[in-house]
Amino acid sequence: MFNDLLPVVQMVNAYLSDYILVFLLIGVGLFYSIRTRFVQIRCFGDGMRKVFGNFSFNGKAKEGQMSSFQALATAIAAQVGTGNIVGACGAILTGGPGAIFWMWVIAFFGMATIYAEAVLAQVTRIKKADGSVHGGPVYYIHEAFPGALGRVLAVFFAIAITLALGFMGCMVQSNSIGETSSMAFGVPAWIIGVIVAAIAGFVFLGGVKRIAAITEKLVPLMALLYITGCLLVLVMNYDHILDTFGMIFYYAFNPEALLGGSWGAALKTAISQGAKRGLFSNEAGMGSTPHAHALANVKHPHEQGITAMVGVFVDTFIVLTLTALVVISTLYTDGGILASGTAEGVSKTNMAQLAFASVFGNGIASVFIAVSLLFFAFSTILSWNLFAKINVTYLFGARAAKVFSFVAIIFVFLGSCLSNDLVWELADMFNNLMVIPNALALFALSSLVLKHLDD
Structure with missing residues (x-):
C-alpha cells in the first residue's frame, strides 16, 4: 500500500511545489513588500535592535504568554531544523547550487510575509477566562472570511x-536524530528514540511556560555551536568562497550546465527546490510560526512583526546560507566529489557530513552533525508540537490537548526508529497545503496589516 501511495503523493507535491507554491509564496511576499513599502528593509534595523537590544536567557511574561524574545526563540526553534542541513543539502543535490539563490529570494519576500503573519496573529488572538492566549492562522482566517x-x-x-507538524513532521525530525546519533555514537536508534521521546514528553506536558523557558536558552546556544563550526570550515577553505558565491549565482540562471536537460526544465527544478525547501526551512507563509508570535506579550502588533522578520533572516540568510557555503565550497568546487555532477553514494542525508569531513575528518564531522541535528531537530519538535496542539484545541477543545501530546510522543519514538520516504513526502504535502488557506487570508487582510503598520 505504501509503495502504491508514494508516487501519488510525490506527484501531488511536484504539482504543488512547481506551480501553486512558487506563485503563492512569491506572490504574497511581493504583494506585502510593495504594500508595506518593503518593511523588511525599512524596519530591519528596528527588528534587530528589538531582538538583541534586550537579549535575555530568562525572559519574563504573563501567565499563558511569552516575552517577545521567547516567542521569537520558539519560532526560530521551529524554523531552524533539519531543513537547514538535510533540506538545504537536498535542494542543492536536486536543484544545483543555484537553488540556494531561489531560497534567498523566497526568504527576502518571506520576511514581509511573516511580518504580516505576526501582526495578524497579535491582532486576532483571543484571551480565555483562565488568562491563556490563543492565536494563529485559524483565528485570522475567520477574520478574513x-x-x-x-x-x-x-x-x-x-x-x-496537526498532521504535518504534530505527527509526520515530528517523525521526520526524530528520524534525523535517530539516524545521525546512531551513526556517530553507535547507540541503537530505538534507545535514542526512547530518550528523545521521554524528554519531549516532559516538555510537551509542561505547557507554554516550559517550552518558552527551554527554547530561549536552547536556540541561541545551538545557533552559536553550528555557526562556529561552519565558520571554521570556511576559514580553512577560504580560497573557494568567491567561487562558491559565483556558482550559486551562475547556476541560479544556468542550472542545465550542471543538472543536464533543457534550460527550462532545469530552471524549473532549481526554482521549485528553492521554494519547497525554502518553505520547509523558514516557514514564512506556511502559517506555523504565527502561533508563537500570537503569544508574545508586546505593546503593539508591529513590534512582534519586526521581531518575526529577524527569525527568517537568522534561519535562511545565516544558518542555511552557512550550510550551503560549506557544502558547495567543499564538494562542488575544484577537487570536490560533486564538481563534475552527481557522485555515487552521496545523498541529502550525508552531504553535510561529507562536507565537514573534508576538513575535520569523518569522526569529528559525524559527531558535529549529530549534535547539531540533535539540537535543531529537537527544538523543532518542541515548537511544532505546540503549534499543532493549539490547533487540536481549536478543533476538539482543551481536553483533547493532553491526548494529542501522548499520541505525539509515540510518533516521536516511532520516527527515530523508522525511515520512510512516504512520511517525508506526506509532511511536505501537508506543509504545502497549509500555505493555501493561510495565503488567502493574508491577501484578504492586507488593509488590517497596513493599518497597524501605519500606527
Whole structure:
C-alpha cells in the first residue's frame, strides 16, 4: 500500500511545489513588500535592535504568554531544523547550487510575509477566562472570511498542520536524530528514540511556560555551536568562497550546465527546490510560526512583526546560507566529489557530513552533525508540537490537548526508529497545503496589516 501511495503523493507535491507554491509564496511576499513599502528593509534595523537590544536567557511574561524574545526563540526553534542541513543539502543535490539563490529570494519576500503573519496573529488572538492566549492562522482566517467559508478553511488548515507538524513532521525530525546519533555514537536508534521521546514528553506536558523557558536558552546556544563550526570550515577553505558565491549565482540562471536537460526544465527544478525547501526551512507563509508570535506579550502588533522578520533572516540568510557555503565550497568546487555532477553514494542525508569531513575528518564531522541535528531537530519538535496542539484545541477543545501530546510522543519514538520516504513526502504535502488557506487570508487582510503598520 505504501509503495502504491508514494508516487501519488510525490506527484501531488511536484504539482504543488512547481506551480501553486512558487506563485503563492512569491506572490504574497511581493504583494506585502510593495504594500508595506518593503518593511523588511525599512524596519530591519528596528527588528534587530528589538531582538538583541534586550537579549535575555530568562525572559519574563504573563501567565499563558511569552516575552517577545521567547516567542521569537520558539519560532526560530521551529524554523531552524533539519531543513537547514538535510533540506538545504537536498535542494542543492536536486536543484544545483543555484537553488540556494531561489531560497534567498523566497526568504527576502518571506520576511514581509511573516511580518504580516505576526501582526495578524497579535491582532486576532483571543484571551480565555483562565488568562491563556490563543492565536494563529485559524483565528485570522475567520477574520478574513466570516461565515461558512472561513470555518471550512480554518478547519482545513488546523487538520493539515496537526498532521504535518504534530505527527509526520515530528517523525521526520526524530528520524534525523535517530539516524545521525546512531551513526556517530553507535547507540541503537530505538534507545535514542526512547530518550528523545521521554524528554519531549516532559516538555510537551509542561505547557507554554516550559517550552518558552527551554527554547530561549536552547536556540541561541545551538545557533552559536553550528555557526562556529561552519565558520571554521570556511576559514580553512577560504580560497573557494568567491567561487562558491559565483556558482550559486551562475547556476541560479544556468542550472542545465550542471543538472543536464533543457534550460527550462532545469530552471524549473532549481526554482521549485528553492521554494519547497525554502518553505520547509523558514516557514514564512506556511502559517506555523504565527502561533508563537500570537503569544508574545508586546505593546503593539508591529513590534512582534519586526521581531518575526529577524527569525527568517537568522534561519535562511545565516544558518542555511552557512550550510550551503560549506557544502558547495567543499564538494562542488575544484577537487570536490560533486564538481563534475552527481557522485555515487552521496545523498541529502550525508552531504553535510561529507562536507565537514573534508576538513575535520569523518569522526569529528559525524559527531558535529549529530549534535547539531540533535539540537535543531529537537527544538523543532518542541515548537511544532505546540503549534499543532493549539490547533487540536481549536478543533476538539482543551481536553483533547493532553491526548494529542501522548499520541505525539509515540510518533516521536516511532520516527527515530523508522525511515520512510512516504512520511517525508506526506509532511511536505501537508506543509504545502497549509500555505493555501493561510495565503488567502493574508491577501484578504492586507488593509488590517497596513493599518497597524501605519500606527
